[in-house]
Amino acid sequence: MVKLLLRLFVRNYEDTKDPAVRNATGNLASVTGIVCNVLLFAVKLIIGQISMSVSITADAFNNLSDASSNIISMVSFKIASMPADDDHPYGHARFEYIASLAAAVMIILVGWELGRSSIEKIMHPDVVVLTVPMIIAMAASVLVKLWMMVFNRVLGSRISSPVLLAASADSRNDIISTSAVVLGALASSIWGLKIDGWLGLGVSLFIFCSGIGFIREATSLIMGEGISREEKDELISRILSYRGVLGVHDVMLHDYGTGHRFGSLHIEMDSSLPPMESHDIIDNIERDLKDEMGIAMSIHHDPVLVGDERTDRAKEMVEEVLKGVSERLRFHDFRAVWGPDHTNLVFDVVVPFDEKMSFTEIKKAIDDGILKTKNDDTRYYTVITFDRDSV
Numbered sequence: 001m002v003k004l005l006l007r008l009f010v011r012n013y014e015d016t017k018d019p020a021v022r023n024a025t026g027n028l029a030s031v032t033g034i035v036c037n038v039l040l041f042a043v044k045l046i047i048g049q050i051s052m053s054v055s056i057t058a059d060a061f062n063n064l065s066d067a068s069s070n071i072i073s074m075v076s077f078k079i080a081s082m083p084a085d086d087d088h089p090y091g092h093a094r095f096e097y098i099a100s101l102a103a104a105v106m107i108i109l110v111g112w113e114l115g116r117s118s119i120e121k122i123m124h125p126d127v128v129v130l131t132v133p134m135i136i137a138m139a140a141s142v143l144v145k146l147w148m149m150v151f152n153r154v155l156g157s158r159i160s161s162p163v164l165l166a167a168s169a170d171s172r173n174d175i176i177s178t179s180a181v182v183l184g185a186l187a188s189s190i191w192g193l194k195i196d197g198w199l200g201l202g203v204s205l206f207i208f209c210s211g212i213g214f215i216r217e218a219t220s221l222i223m224g225e226g227i228s229r230e231e232k233d234e235l236i237s238r239i240l241s242y243r244g245v246l247g248v249h250d251v252m253l254h255d256y257g258t259g260h261r262f263g264s265l266h267i268e269m270d271s272s273l274p275p276m277e278s279h280d281i282i283d284n285i286e287r288d289l290k291d292e293m294g295i296a297m298s299i300h301h302d303p304v305l306v307g308d309e310r311t312d313r314a315k316e317m318v319e320e321v322l323k324g325v326s327e328r329l330r331f332h333d334f335r336a337v338w339g340p341d342h343t344n345l346v347f348d349v350v351v352p353f354d355e356k357m358s359f360t361e362i363k364k365a366i367d368d369g370i371l372k373t374k375n376d377d378t379r380y381y382t383v384i385t386f387d388r389d390s391v
Contacts, residue, residue, distance in 0.1 A: 001147075002154050005032070017294055019081055019259055022159045026077035029155045029164050033070035036144050037063045043140060047133045062110075062174075063141075069106055069170065072099055073163050080257060093257020097221040100162035104214035107170055111211055114177060115204030121197030134185065141178050145171045160258045162221060166214050173207045227253055235293065244269045244281055246304055249332040249348070250387060253295065264298040268332065271303035278303075302333055311336045314345060314380075321369035325362060328352050333385075342379035345370075350387045359386045 006013040010024040044060035076099030082092045149171035156164030180203045184196030227235070236248050247268035254262050267285070269278050282299045289297045305311055314336045322329050334347040349362065357365070363384055370380050 002151055016159050017259065022161075022259065023077050023081040025155055025159050026161060026164065027074060029152055029167070030070045030074035030077065032151065033073070033148060033167060034067050036148055037067035037070065040141055040144055041067070044137045047137045050133065065106075066170065066174070069103060069167065072102060073167060075099070076163055090254075090256040090262065091260045093260040094222065096161065096163055096257055097218055100166050101215060101218035101222065103163060103166040103170070104211050104218055107166070107173065107214060108208055108211035110170075110173070111204045111207030111209075114200055114207065118197045118200030118204055121200060123197075125194035125197060135182075138178050138182050142175055145174045145178070149175065162214075162218060166218075169210055169214065173203075173210060176206065177203045221255070224255060231293075235289070235295075238289070238292075239265075239267060239285055242281055242285055244273050244278065245285075246270060246306075247332060249350070250300075259294055261294060262296045262298075264300065266300045266302050266333070268302045268304045270306045272306065273303075305335065310338065314343070317370065317373055318345060318347065318366075321366055321373055322349070324369055325365045326355070326357070328355065329362070342381055344381050344383050346383040348385045348387050350389050353388060362386070 005028060006025070009028050010021060012018065012021055013025065015021050016025070040063040041060045044063065048060055076096050080093045080096040080099075084091045149168050152164045152168035152171060155161070156168055177200070180199040181196070184199045187193040187195050226232075232251070235251070239245055239248050245267050248265060249268070250264070250266040252264050256262065267282070269281070278301055282301060286297050286299055289295050311334075315334050318331065318334065322331055330350040331347045332350070334345070337344040337346060349366075351359070351362065355362075363382065366384065367382055370382065374380060
C-alpha cells in the first residue's frame with residue numbers, strides 16, 4: 001500500500017536524496033494523515049451523536065486536532081523545501097527540526113490532558129459501559145491509526161524526517177490510549193472493576209515520556225549533532241582511498257537540515273606531488289563527496305614531507321610518547337623545524353571532549369615523555385595546537 005501511494009503521487013520516489021522527491025513524500029504523508037483523521041472525526045462524531053456518547057464525541061475532536069498536526073507537518077515541508085536566499089544562504093531545511101519540536105510539544109500536551117482527566121476519573125470513578133457503537137468507533141480508530149503509524153514510520157525512515165517519525169509515534173500513542181479505554185470498559189462491564197482512570201494515567205505517563213524523548217531529539221538536532229561513527233568511518237575511508245592522500249583530520253560538519261550539510265577538513269598529501277596534481281585530486285574528492293554523500297565539503301591541503309629519516313624518527317618518538325600519555329590521544333600535521341641549537345616539533349593533538357586531563361597537563365606530560373625517550377643530545381621544544389574531535 002505504501003509503495004502504491006508513492007508510485008501514484010511521488011515521481012521518481014526512489015531517489016530520496018532529491019529535495020523535490022523528499023518534499024513530495026512529506027506532502028503525501030501529511031495529506032494522507034489529514035484525510036484519515038478527518039474521516040475518523042466524521043465517523044466518530046456521527047456515532048457519538050447517535051449513541052449520545054460524550055467519550056466518543058470527545059475522541060472525534062481529538063482526531064480533528066491530529067489533523068491540525070498534519071497541517072503543521074505539511075507547512076514544515078513547504079518551508080523546508082524553500083531555496084536559499086540572502087538571509088538564509090544555507091536554505092530553510094532546519095525548519096523541519098522546529099516543526100518536529102512543535103509536534104513533540106503537542107504529544108506532551110495530549111499526555112498532560114489525558115493524565116488530568118484520568119486523575120479525575122480515579123477520584124470520581126464511574127461505570128464505563130461497552131456499547132456496540134463504541135466498539136465500532138474504537139475498532140475503526142485502532143485499525144486506521146495502526147496503518148498510519150506504519151505508513152509514517154516507513155516514509156519517515158525513507159527521507160530521514162523527524163516530523164514524520166513523531167507523527168508515527170503520535171499514532172502509536174493513540175492506539176495505546178484507545179486500547180486502554182476498551183480494556184477499562186471491558187473490566188468495568190464484565191468484572192465491575194473501575195480501573196479506567198488508572199489505565200488512562202499509565203498511558204498518559206507513557207505518552208508524556210515519549211514526548212520528552214522527541215523534545216530531546218529535536219533540540220539536539222537544532223543545536224547541532226555530530227555524524228554517526230559509521231558515517232564518519234565511511235567518510236574517512238572514502239577520502240583515504242584517493243591516490244596521494246596520507247591522512248585526514250580537522251573534520252567539521254554543519255547540519256542545516258536533511259540534505260543540507262556543509263563541512264571542511266584537512267588532508268595530508270605527499271609534498272613531492274606537483275601542486276596542480278594535488279589540486280586536481282582534491283577537486284575530485286569534493287565533487288564525489290557532494291554526489292555520493294550529499295556533503296558540500298571544503299578541503300584544505302596539508303603537504304607532508306615524506307622520506308626524511310630525521311623527521312620520521314622524531315615523529316615515531318612523539319607517537320610513542322603520546323601513547324604513553326593516553327591511548328585516546330591522536331596527533332596530526334607533524335613537522336620538525338631543525339635548528340643549530342634546538343628543534344621545534346610542531347603538531348596538533350586531538351583530545352576527546354570527555355578527557356579528564358587539561359591541555360596544560362597533556363603538554364607537560366608530552367614534554368616530560370620526550371625528555372625521557374629521546375636518545376640523542378638534540379634539544380626538543382614542542383609547539384602544540386590542541387583540537388577537539390568535532391565529528
